[in-house]
Amino acid sequence: MKDIEAYFVYVDSLIRGSGSIDQEVYYVAYSPVHGEVRGRLKFADGSFLEFYEDVVHSGKTVQRKHYRYHYMREGRLIFRYDTAPHYPNLPTYPYHKHTSTGRVIESSPVSLKEVLAEIATHLEGGKHS
Numbered sequence: 384m385k386d387i388e389a390y391f392v393y394v395d396s397l398i399r400g401s402g403s404i405d406q407e408v409y410y411v412a413y414s415p416v417h418g419e420v421r422g423r424l425k426f427a428d429g430s431f432l433e434f435y436e437d438v439v440h441s442g443k444t445v446q447r448k449h450y451r452y453h454y455m456r457e458g459r460l461i462f463r464y465d466t467a468p469h470y471p472n473l474p475t476y477p478y479h480k481h482t483s484t485g486r487v488i489e490s491s492p493v494s495l496k497e498v499l500a501e502i503a504t505h506l507e508g509g510k511h512s
Contacts, residue, residue, distance in 0.1 A: 430456035
């Protein structure tokens, strides 16, 4: 199996376990080790995650060259992680997080697994932060 296809299978398993009630996900393999994943996951409370990853996967190493994880509820941003090169003054450039208050803060690189775990904390107990 190609490395990128193995990554796609992994992402699919994360999505199946995410608690989302509706999914629209697209996988594109550019080479045996380079691909793109983009999609939209809807959750029972009406919130949704739109995401994009440009990934190089070789063996056990996964490098997200670019990503965007955009989580919203009721037309309001809850958070967004991305690597757009807009905040060069942040110590974690290009990695950053947009908060529900409109602030942009530093962030370590994140993965879909970590983002889904953060979403789970918003879904538990009906948190609407």
